[in-house]
Amino acid sequence: MKVMISLLLPVLLAQGDLVPSSTLSPPQSETEAGPSTPKTLVPQNQPPQEEEEEEARLVAGGFELSRATSNLGFDLLRKMTARHEGNLMFSPLGLSFAMGTLMLGTSGPTHAQILSGLGLQTLSRTQPLPELFGHLRKTLTHTRELGLSQGSWAFIHKDFDVTETFRNLSKRYFDTECVPVNFRNASQARGLMNHYISKETQGKIPKLFDKINPDTKLILMDYILFRGKWQTPFNPAFTEVDTFHLDKYRAVKVPLMFASGTFASSFDVNLRCHVLKLPYRGNATMLVVLMQRLGDYLALEDYLTTDLVEAWLQNMKTRKMEVFFPKFKLDQKYEMHHLLKQMGIQRIFSPWADLSELSPTPRNLKVSEVLQRTVVEVDEQGTEAAAGTLTEITAYSMPPIIKVDRPFHFLIYEETTRLLLFLGRVVDPTRL
Template identity: 40%
Template sequence: MGILFIFACASFLVPISKGQDINLNITQLTTKNIDFAMDLYRKISSYHDNNIFFSPLCISTAFAILSMGAEGHTRAEILKGLNLDQLERDGQPDLIPELFQQLQVNITHNEDLQLAQGTALFIRLEFDVERAFSDQIKKFFNADIQNIDFAQPKASKTTINDYVKKRTGDRIHEAVSDIDPFTQMILINTIFFQGKWELPFDPSNTQNGRFFVDKYNIVQVPMMFREERFYHASDDSLKVKVLRLPYKGDIAMLILLPNKGVDYTSIDDEINAERFLGWTKQLQITKLEVQLPKFKMDQSYEMHKILPHLGISSAFKNMANFSGLSKEQGLKVSEVLHKAVIEVDEKGTTAAAATVTGITGYSLPPTFIVNRPFFFFIYHEVTNSLLFMGRVINPTKM
């Protein structure tokens, strides 16, 4: 028997609000999730040199739910692969789902922020799910659970895609293209973000400009322009510059731009939670001319081919132990599909404690021109939760 997982994430085009008292364990959760994101990014990037975009929170949430139904080695592998095993405490089996629940409450409390995360479990009509598991995912993740007739693949596909379409603001239309009539269960986790720049770009200032994909390829792309006071920093040891672009609410985009002549691939192995948090702490404000390309991305990943390289493997094999989810025999994960889209324009974005050595406040020249491959991170500033991350090699490519 197989379980099909679909993660549908959409991100659409924020001064820092630190007034909330955040539980230390939530901070530990978000830090672990950043490192998971970087590990996952490195694995994805090893397959190609193209654009990358995904939601680490979307993926980690879905597998945290899956771990609640897993037992023994399967559960241990999932938590270790997510970098969450160190958060476990004896006698507190609900601690990790409680942390995810608290994190979601902290992220979504701001009325200025359009961010919604949802979970749905579509179960075969005669499939018997353990009551304790269904109660828990409803309690901690407010999951929608409904029976569906997978023997009617066309109708079930329509039902699931309509659900994803609705939960992602009509941005993801076909999360699943076909369904095996022998499917037992489909778990879907969606995240939808629509943010408006706190300092929007004036469309009348947008002009075509050159973007240097590499030494031999130059493309023309609409470049947005704004002169304003921005937060920025420089990591001299990594040879990158950092720019913070705030949205209304508690969300920001952090752009990581390698210095001229620096190969972006040399940075891949160096990005981690410690560095990321170091950048956010070292930001300083100054008047700056910013040029940023408009871009769209629509990315899909078969995570069942990627996650085993992060140590999550038994969940996909016949040895999988999901006895906490169901007493049915031979249950394993058959597919893990992750689809994420983003659009960045003048209005905003629409989508799905050690000090870091060498990082100092940096007095940049009057321009910050993003005209070569760069990284970006969309994160919740109060909790430092990484919602989305990506790499733009060619902004003219989806």
């Protein structure tokens, strides 16, 4: 059984010399950056009618949160392309959950800037975001057949004071477990955290931390473990080594899996790409996007949006097909803080970060980095992972046989909420 894992680690450091110099611009006022979102709690023990209305509100808000998370993923993919030419894979959901946990500790302009960068400022005016995150997490993890689990840890330095509000809210909405750590003993702290990671990812990531800054006060870590089984498995007896074309001049040999069955597909006439649904059990799907012409796959990324994906899905036709799809494994690690800064989330990484909701003594606290590591392995049984305007779409142009033998994109999403769990690009299946 293969595993898809996403790990995010916002690292908060307490440093002695974080006072801004006089040459730097003064911090923005709360009025300029916008008010922070009130962390409203919903009253418990409501009457049945109010509970139904509350559930309907959370479901509607969940769709908006899902849409914002997916568009965040597409925006990040475009920014990643400027830095990475080869294989890419990350979890928009994992990043959204990690930043959602982090937002519980922020206030003022710092909080408002994160909302804006994540595209959640409008939703936050009408809905309490922590509740939406919590409801979405429960929806995903309570579907046993989906095979998705999510968890969060807060590794806290033994003498670092964290507010009870942050502890309670992070536990309630993100199921965050607080673990005391002595970061001054870096070797012991590293061993403890690697033990937690290895255990929760079932050994798929046995070691994540190579070194720890002894000035660290808190490490927040979110993980997502996805074990999806195909509705129509590929028969291992039919897997054969074949040619995968990297470009017009280069090719590699890869094992291509084969399945014959009923699949949904469409063809985007404007973008000249085939779109194929490979469904998992439990309301999850891998959407494979294959450009008609070799070498055009990078151009697709400029157009990816939730509206485009929805148009593809609404115009699909189910038919009998034969599918050839490569086995592959990816192990990707990214410094997300660089990308978040490009999206306008800068204050949290600066000396002016306001983390007053996290600690009663927030002076000299800032976030040093946000890392994400995602591992995916796709085989015959499934995927298990430890993290322009369209004018014409037709469902009839895809050939009865589709052979994914050139670079392609894949999206793994949950059907009910349309939440984008993982997003990736495979340029060379023989490389991690």
